[in-house]
Amino acid sequence: MRVRVLGVLGILSLLLVLGLAYSLLSAGSRELTQELQINRVASLNRLAQVATEAAASNDWTVLQTEMDSYSNLYGEGILVHTQDRALASGALDPNRADVKDAFFNASLNLSLTSVEPLWPFGPSSRLVSRSFGSANQVLGEVVLEVNTAAAQAKLRTLWLLVIVAAVILEAGLLLLAARVTGWVLRPIHRLNSAVLELEATGFMQQLPQDGPPELRELSRSLTTMAAAVQESLDQQRQLIADTSHQLRNPVAALRLRADLLQLQLSDGPGREGIQPVLAELDRVEGLLDGVLTLATAENRLSEGQARQAVGPSSSAGARANPALIAQEELERAGAAAALNGTTLVWGPEPAGDVDLDCNPLELAQMVGELLGNAIKYAAGGTVEVSVAAGPGEVRLDVSDDGPGLPAEQLASAVARFWRAPQHRGIAGTGLGMTIVDRLARANGGELVLAAVHPHGLRARLVFPR
Amino acid sequence: MDLLIVEDDDAVASALLAAVSSAGHKAERVFRGSDALLQHRKAAMILLDLGLPDMDGLEVLRKLRQVTLNPVIILTARDDERSVIRGLRLGADDYLIKPVKLNELLARIEAVARRMGRAAAPSSELTAGDVTISLDHRTAEVAGRALSLTPTEFELLALLVKHGGSIATREQIMDALWGDAFAAASRSLDVHLTGLRAKLGRPGYIVNVRGVGYRFEANPP
Numbered sequence: 001m002r003v004r005v006l007g008v009l010g011i012l013s014l015l016l017v018l019g020l021a022y023s024l025l026s027a028g029s030r031e032l033t034q035e036l037q038i039n040r041v042a043s044l045n046r047l048a049q050v051a052t053e054a055a056a057s058n059d060w061t062v063l064q065t066e067m068d069s070y071s072n073l074y075g076e077g078i079l080v081h082t083q084d085r086a087l088a089s090g091a092l093d094p095n096r097a098d099v100k101d102a103f104f105n106a107s108l109n110l111s112l113t114s115v116e117p118l119w120p121f122g123p124s125s126r127l128v129s130r131s132f133g134s135a136n137q138v139l140g141e142v143v144l145e146v147n148t149a150a151a152q153a154k155l156r157t158l159w160l161l162v163i164v165a166a167v168i169l170e171a172g173l174l175l176l177a178a179r180v181t182g183w184v185l186r187p188i189h190r191l192n193s194a195v196l197e198l199e200a201t202g203f204m205q206q207l208p209q210d211g212p213p214e215l216r217e218l219s220r221s222l223t224t225m226a227a228a229v230q231e232s233l234d235q236q237r238q239l240i241a242d243t244s245h246q247l248r249n250p251v252a253a254l255r256l257r258a259d260l261l262q263l264q265l266s267d268g269p270g271r272e273g274i275q276p277v278l279a280e281l282d283r284v285e286g287l288l289d290g291v292l293t294l295a296t297a298e299n300r301l302s303e304g305q306a307r308q309a310v311g312p313s314s315s316a317g318a319r320a321n322p323a324l325i326a327q328e329e330l331e332r333a334g335a336a337a338a339l340n341g342t343t344l345v346w347g348p349e350p351a352g353d354v355d356l357d358c359n360p361l362e363l364a365q366m367v368g369e370l371l372g373n374a375i376k377y378a379a380g381g382t383v384e385v386s387v388a389a390g391p392g393e394v395r396l397d398v399s400d401d402g403p404g405l406p407a408e409q410l411a412s413a414v415a416r417f418w419r420a421p422q423h424r425g426i427a428g429t430g431l432g433m434t435i436v437d438r439l440a441r442a443n444g445g446e447l448v449l450a451a452v453h454p455h456g457l458r459a460r461l462v463f464p465r
Numbered sequence: 466m467d468l469l470i471v472e473d474d475d476a477v478a479s480a481l482l483a484a485v486s487s488a489g490h491k492a493e494r495v496f497r498g499s500d501a502l503l504q505h506r507k508a509a510m511i512l513l514d515l516g517l518p519d520m521d522g523l524e525v526l527r528k529l530r531q532v533t534l535n536p537v538i539i540l541t542a543r544d545d546e547r548s549v550i551r552g553l554r555l556g557a558d559d560y561l562i563k564p565v566k567l568n569e570l571l572a573r574i575e576a577v578a579r580r581m582g583r584a585a586a587p588s589s590e591l592t593a594g595d596v597t598i599s600l601d602h603r604t605a606e607v608a609g610r611a612l613s614l615t616p617t618e619f620e621l622l623a624l625l626v627k628h629g630g631s632i633a634t635r636e637q638i639m640d641a642l643w644g645d646a647f648a649a650a651s652r653s654l655d656v657h658l659t660g661l662r663a664k665l666g667r668p669g670y671i672v673n674v675r676g677v678g679y680r681f682e683a684n685p686p
Contacts, residue, residue, distance in 0.1 A: 248542035249474040256480035257565030260487055287565055289544070296545065324655070331659070332675075334668030335685055361546050361676045368675075416569035 002185055009177035013170060021166040027119050028158045032151045040128050043070065044113065044144045048132035051080055055132070055139045063087060068287040076147045079103075082140035092145045099143055102129040106141035115146060120156040124149040187211030191219055198226050200305070213244070231303075241295040244288050251288060255281055274436050283427065293365075294416070297438035300362070304442035320360035321461075322351050322367075322387045322396050329367040330385055333375060338350035340379040344371075347386025354387050356394045356463040358443040363461075366436045366447075370398040370459045377423060378402025378456065394465055399458035409451045436461075466578060468492040469508030471525065472499040472540075473518050477563070481512065481540075488571045498525040505533055509671060510578065513557070515541040515548065523548075523555060530556040536577045540565065546676045553677055559631040576630030591626045594683030596670070598623055607665060617642060618661045625681035634678035 047066065054063040067078045078091025081103055088094065102112055111130040126146040133139030190207060198204040204226040207219045258277055265271045330344050337344050349457035367385070374383040378400035386397050405413060405420060412418050414437040417430040436445045436459070445463035452458045470491050472478040483516060485492045493508065498520040507513060511529070515522030526537060536558040541548070544562045552560050558577045558678045561570065574588050591598040595608040603619055605612045614622065624641050625633055658679070662671055669685030 245542050248563045249477050252542075252565065253474070253476035253480040255564040256477075256484045256567055256570070260480075260483055263487060263567065281564075288564075292544065324652075328655075328673055331662065331668070332673045338668055364675050 013173035017170045018395045041113045052132045076146040079143045102143045106131045187215040244292045290429040300442040301438045318357045320363045333371040343382045345384040350387040374400040396461040401456040404457040470494040472514045491673045511537045580629035592627045632680045
């Protein structure tokens with residue numbers, strides 16, 4: 001768009017400057033020509049007058065003197081022909097074709113008293129001619145050479161001045177056009193990148209107010225809209241966080257009451273009846289924890305994206321050692337694994353430095369969640385955790401040899417509240433993988449799920465380094 | 466034991482009162498943080514909620530810690546790591562997140578109380594579940610099986626058991642073992658922990674509390 005607008009403005013300004021230069025130059029040339037013409041025609045007329053008198057008195061000396069002094073003074077040749085004599089002064093060759101033409105025309109009483117418009121370059125000799133004599137008889141012809149060199153030199157100076165002025169004017173106009181185009185387009189570009197950013201991150205920085213009034217208005221509306229979108233997203237997230245937070249108190253009271261009830265009903269039929277209540281309470285607590293963790297993770301994700309939008313340099317670099325964290329989480333998961341007979345294996349020790357940019361607590365949370373999942377769904381099998389550094393990335397794998405997930409379910413596994421139909425029997429909230437996915441993305445990484453041959457699931461956290 | 470329950474939610478407060486009464490404790494409940502600061506002297510232990518109507522619970526804790534060493538257990542809905550770490554750093558003896566099971570609540574109260582009692586009258590014998598430690602002979606047993614521990618592992622185990630089920634922060638452990646809470650020996654603590662865990666034989670005795678420290682679980686699942 002910039003090139004197009006600038007192109008149109010450039011062409012218009014060029015036409016303007018050319019027109020201006022043309023009119024200036026032609027006016028200058030016309031003026032110079034006219035001055036020359038008036039001057040020389042007066043001289044021609046005077047010579048014709050003298051020649052007429054000479055012919056009347058048949059005394060040609062006055063004419064010759066007059067012609068000589070003229071030629072000496074101005075350096076222009078004069079030729080006078082009568083029927084029986086030819087007078088000449090200066091260096092005008094009587095055999096030149098145009099001189100002969102001029103004599104011929106003058107003998108037919110056709111005067112040549114206008115000078116062709118001057119050009120800065122080209123022949124510097126022109127002719128004016130007329131006949132002389134009485135009213136009823138042509139006595140002879142006068143041809144006067146017009147030397148235009150001086151006028152042409154003046155014209156050349158004028159051309160030079162006009163061309164220099166035109167170039168300067170054109171450059172100024174182009175500069176102005178560029179400034180105007182920039183002024184109009186800068187807000188548009190900024191709006192565009194702001195919208196792209198909003199789309200990618202759900203976060204938009206304040207737009208500066210400049211440019212034409214319409215664009216200023218547009219950028220104000222866009223800022224307002226983005227703020228509204230952001231606010232409604234934030235409100236939604238806050239609502240989820242607040243709701244689950246507020247639910248904690250009643251659930252806590254419920255939990256204590258139910259536990260007390262169970263204690264008091266230590267024997268008798270009521271004890272059987274309260275078990276399902278406690279089981280449901282466990283589920284509610286699990287969901288509550290999951291939703292709150294997810295709300296926090298999604299908050300972190302949008303924070304992370306906002307930070308990335310501002311620039312990678314500003315990301316406060318928390319470093320984490322994935323090998324250390326994975327081993328710590330393996331230890332922590334040890335008790336749960338021992339309970340359902342799952343074997344935990346720490347893979348080959350990673351070679352070299354595998355440190356990565358990630359919040360260590362969140363990395364621990366992710367690994368813990370993945371391990372918990374593997375122990376739950378691959379109960380009795382083997383779960384292996386390994387860390388490896390690849391070109392430009394660090395991979396942390398948690399793989400199990402459980403039933404795994406069919407290929408079409410792998411993609412939906414990170415969706416909120418999604419649970420594999422075949423795992424309905426196992427307690428769970430369907431939030432674990434979602435939380436891991438959001439946290440990984442908040443830290444610039446990603447969660448990749450894949451099948452393991454012959455059966456099992458491999459959850460891989462990939463972080464750039 | 467006399468407990469002071471600082472809790473603004475009536476349902477939770479009455480459930481808590483019933484719960485601690487069931488274990489034979491006497492309890493009094495206050496609604497606001499400023500009341501807690503006025504009445505803490507009567508209580509041997511304080512159960513503190515963080516979301517209070519007049520001031521933040523962490524602020525109450527900070528002020529309490531300026532005047533009393535009585536144990537404080539935070540019982541709150543706030544479960545972000547930052548609050549947990551700040552609460553424990555400000556001097557809380559334990560941090561429980563709502564909802565909490567009755568048994569766990571009572572066990573934590575007992576654990577903290579036990580630790581306080583030990584601090585008052587040091588004993589040469591420590592027991593927690595199957596684990597018995599003789600501080601005089603520097604020996605430890607698990608269910609009658611003697612453990613051959615290195616001196617550092619012994620100190621570590623004794624420290625964790627002394628904390629009686631409440632959390633010992635990494636800084637506290639490093640301070641006790643090496644006399645420097647911020648030593649670069651953080652990695653070597655991990656080495657000793659791994660060794661100790663292996664010798665205890667059953668995973669789950671030493672619970673890693675993410676980002677804070679470690680807790681000794683007397684009766685692992």
